[in-house]
Amino acid sequence: AIHWVPPLHSRDTGQINDHYLYLSTPSVDPVEVTIRDGSGASFGDSPYTVQNGAPLEIYVENGQTSGSKLMVAENELNTTLDNRGLIIESTEPIFCNARYRSNWQAEALTSKGSKAKGTTFRFGAMPISNQAGIRSFVFGIMATEEAVQVQVSNYNPQVVFAGIPTVNDDNLSFTLNAGECRVYSGYANSDANLAGMIGALIQSSGDIVVNIGNWCGSIGTGAGNQDIGADQIVPVPYLGQDHILVEGIGDSSQERGLVVAHYPNTAVYLNGSATPSVTLQPGEWYLTPNSAYTGTPHSNVYIRLSEPAYVYQFLAGSSSQSTPGLNFIPPISCGMPHSVDEIPSIQSIGSTNYSGGIFAITEENATLTIDGVVYGGGVVVDGFDGWETYRILNLTGDITVESSGPVAVGLFGSSADAGFSGYYSGFSLNIDAAFEAPDFVCWGDDATFEFSGDTLGGGVLDWDFGLLDFEDFGDDLFVASDVDPGSYDVSLHVTGDLCADSSFHTVTFYPPYSGQSAASACESYVWNGNAYSSTGIFLDTLTSATGCDSLVELDLNIMPLPDPMLVDWMSDTLVYCPVPGSLLFGVEADPLYQLSWTFWAEGSNDSIPLPSPIAASAYYGPGLYQIIYATGAPCYFSATGTIAVEIEDCSITIPNVFSPNGDGKNDRFYVDGLFSIQNARMQIFNRWGNLMFNDDDFGSSAGWDPRLTASEGTYYYILEIPILTEELAITGIGGPEIVEGPQTVIYQGSLTLVR
Template sequence: MAFFRICIYVVLAFSSIEAYSQLGNKHWLPPIHSRSSEDVEDHYVYLSTPSETPFEVTLRYGNTVISRTISAGIPTSILIGANKPSPIFTSDSELNTPLESKGIVLSGSEEFYASFRVRSPAQAGYLTTKGEAALGTSFRLGSLPQSSEVEDKNFFVGIMATEDNTVISISDYNNNVVFEGPNSPLGNTIDIILNEGESYAVSGYTTNPANYDGFIGALVTSDKPIVVNTGNGLAGFQGQSRDYTIDQIVPVEDVGDEYVVIEGNGNSTTERPMVMATEANTEVFINGALYTTLQNAGDYILIPNGNYRGTSHRNMYITSSKNVYVYQFLAGDGNEATVGMNFIPPLSCFFQKEVDLIPEVDRIGNTTYEGDIIVTTRTDAELTVNGNNISESPENVSGTMDWVTYRLDGYSGNVSIASTQPLAVGLFGFNGSAGFGGYYSGFGSIPKDSETKVCDLVLTDLFEQIQGNPDPGGAWTAPSGATHSGFFDPASDVLGVYNYYLDTGCAIIDVDLEITEVVTPKNSGNSNEIIVCLESNPLNLFSQLLGTPDTGGVWMDPDGIVFDGVFDPSTFVSGDYTYGFYDNLPCEPVENILNVRVSSEPETIEINRDTPLFSNRFATIEVNAEGGLGDYEYQLDEGFWQDEAIFEEVPSGTHTISVRDKNGCGNPLSETVDIVFYPSFFTPNGDNVNETWNIEGLNVSMEAELFIFDRYGALLAQIDPYASGWDGLHINGPLPSNDYWFLVNYTENATRKSFKSHFTLKR
């Protein structure tokens, strides 16, 4: 097994710039294009969550749906493919065209992290999805600047739409860039229209020198929210060295002007961050000193490795006069073939304070490797890894006195990182000539003035309604100017603007939350159980709910499929049918269950005796009702109906067994059964008890003939089986006590049959 070294770096960030979250309940993963199939082997989506309550995450691409359950401390991974093409990797023929079956959408009821990892013997790549923070309408693309042609170097961008009829434009790139694939774009603009869930990928190869860096800084705009992956699959700064440099980015409005990057294990060529302007005339400062000015939006600069500072490890402090993108290139070791790319978030006072957790930090598929953790935080922060305090000494950050960094060794498996200050996490690693970089972090967002509705009859925590990620512990003020608890009670509080204020020491939070409406919760009625006969007409289930439900809700069948609420017993199955309201925000979803059971008479009944047709004792009869959907009860002749399907001590004769549905569905089914009894003995002694012997219960339709023999086979009498019987007399008078034999011939199912046995005459 190859040795794989991995380094994870954590940024504990503080500024007033709005950041973005990678912890969300929905994530999008647009496609990636790799020039060579040999560079794509097993690739996965890894899922984790801080939620203590287990929940299901659904992964969708095209018509394929995969579900996995995760919870805190119990992450999972899903194999997406083992080669190219796959749901993520496009073939050459799939470039420059809308794709319905490429790209992945992940959703869950709780917030979770999602990352994409790919490996091959010589390459590895890592990308972390950004959740809803990835949604936007304006982006600047980054990728690694290249200087030579190698057979598998390229650049790419993958785009996914989240709404129908989304108009997308890619522009502001070198007009000499040449795109690969069919219908390759010409000119200086690429125009695209996508529907929700559709994806689009473009790529250029290093066969054309303009493709080395001519697409870096390209502008992607749209009229509706989209998600963008960008980078190279593969790329390298020089020579034959190359690897995946991929990541998911956020829109222009969500980048910032203050960053910290941490040097990896590479050399001076691979360890260089890229700063890209979003506006003209942007000044860039390195470690507190002016470094350069970027003249135009989309212009970029690679910051030389010599600007990293530190002793035990090195970091770099980047600020700017206007918001910029920062793409960091770094490597797992000195081999330039292990280069990777991280999209770096700006520092923020509103990051989360815990990343719980990074799943399988030492694995991609079945490949195992070692790991380091690197942390950037304020001097007064306390950090724990997997619940344990750290003992390492800090490294200062040049250009600011507020920050220090740490490097921690020896972690593998699932890694959870927590701090008393806001937190972000990244990672990089190598395996021989394969390397990757990925920014795996919990991000926050600056609190904003906003408005919200509240649900009637419910006490609403206003703090949870603030957009962004504010710290708790601030003060609330009501519209009247009076101090407020921060819990809105519809019975006593009024509509209007409520203010939240907190000085965190890192930023001042002063936001207004306007309560605009009190929404009446919906009533989904009360649960009920009903029985519907199979032969019944279709039934409107709404009429079967108890209570006073509101109309307009959603019906779902036992499989969770939405339908119109009309139950057709001839095609629908028994089960729990759910009626609910799921979008009456801000009120909680409500639902009730109507248990519907379809019932019918049996298709057939089968009667089993515990004795043969002819027996010298009473019989036990067991009835099997086969087919049908009912709950059945049983009757012997004209007796009482009973739940048990067994009748005991049944005397001789022809009996009628009936079966019916307890709920009155269908018609009863009946079958007859014959019980024929022959006495074991008789006593013709003149006391008028057991004076004669005969077979009891023979049906006339059997056309029976009955013969009596002595023990030697001599015929003694032929008697009428339907008359009074044999009195034990023969020609010479009464026969003595002894055993006697009988033979009965009879017809059953149109076939002539015989039965022979014996009995005792007692004097």
């Protein structure tokens, strides 16, 4: 239901005048057809309607210099064109035949539909016998998808491609997007350009469609006789090994076959011979002799290949060497149709009439009819049992060819020096049992099964759904709903007249799924695109590994950020006057933290792990203490620091004079040795009993600085010292004394402030 027709080029502008599309269909119901160029722009009066008995002749253009969609001028060669070529789409299958004419030339080119697109092709054309002023080879390429890399190689490096300027590259490389085209042509003005392009390899990274041939060409002996030979080819995967050619009514030099090899060691056998006529390597070609045609009242030839290859036929509509045509010949297929319904205006190209005829290939002893009239005269195929051919002349109008067996049909015609030929069947008719089906189906979803193969060859479909319940929606579309979980086998067998095909598929229906999951996170957690900041049980719908929706329960534990958040600190040194059972580090940590203490005794390299309470570590003597705070999973916060502990003489001296004059000496009233005792309280009064200074932990302070608040004179202090050790040496106004602990002692005295 879709056709692509790339443009071509004539070396001489006088060899192309009016050209047309001929559309027909076997459908008795109206079929809508849309036509657009490569850029997507609508063409002509699109959309059109076609139905059986009412084919369409659609005028395209006259000549190639006025923007024809199917022909390009010389200055448009070798360049990417985005508004050329035609794309024809229809709601039901149709035939699409492009026909071209001038006063001296004619040709019919049949589109191969979806079978035309592919990625690997071999070029074929007439091996031109001698140079002449209007002869050339030509090929046009159209991409059917985006960003397709195309490369053309494996041709005679002396080939020169026409254009402005010309191109003589050893290979061609270019990129095409969907609908874009390129046309290349080589004029027959050098020996390399006569046949040096035949066998060239055309490869692409994505699907393209290729038209090939000569505009004009000849394999005859005369230098002044030629005609158009052009056709659309199919990619390598659709090639075959068995081909039948039916001789036209041309001069014996024009009635030949051409084999172009793609695979190594391709042997060519004619008419069932056990000895190959030739063995070809990739890109090599062989022109079959006219003498290989056998039979009467017309002749045919059977070409058997050891490997799939391209087969072309050159045939003419009259005995003149001026009427050769070119057909790409599809292989004999077990799935060929029983009818070609219909070929429109078999004798016409526009308003010009030709003497028209057909050739047909069908099963031996089959009944062949044209428009319901039975025809005889079948000629058996030498070396290929079970097949025979027909050549029927002087036909006019729209015709339908039918057979009781598989049939392939071509047309040819001539008028004075103009001739044409076209092959109308055998390109997309293989039996194919392919069907679309899912690999798995989620709970609650439907499974759709739809035929996607090919039965145009008359195949009968036989579905087997096994234990699977289904509903038939018609047109080989089935739906299975509410299916129990499990795996089910589905098969399809398609039977044609000469061959059959089967395909199998297993579909798994998944059960309903729900699951549980657990997670721990620091502060917050993102699940299925949602953020959670608290601990709890949550439900959400997730996609499982099978691609199905699943209801999942999440058991989430959120760890809050610990407080305080510790950071690493620089090593500190603590001059310490320890007391029994004293704590080294008394800052209480957040319960989320785990503390780890390590001790290196003074003068030792051996570490000692210490008990690690939340609050602090006990004193173990002078040395290096290391603390590590860490939360572990899931937050993994941590901090570390070291404290070097030194021991000093644990004695206290209370001064009685100081001089806050800013000289850096005795500027503050401070009690040496008191820094190691916590909660020592100091009060200072003036002579009138007014409180001048008060500190409940005087040992940790910097002392009293009276420079801004007090004048010279005598002041009085009261110092309360909590003693936790067994004894403590204290020097006051009464001199040194040893005070036993534990107790709190109070010292009172005077001090003198001098400037």
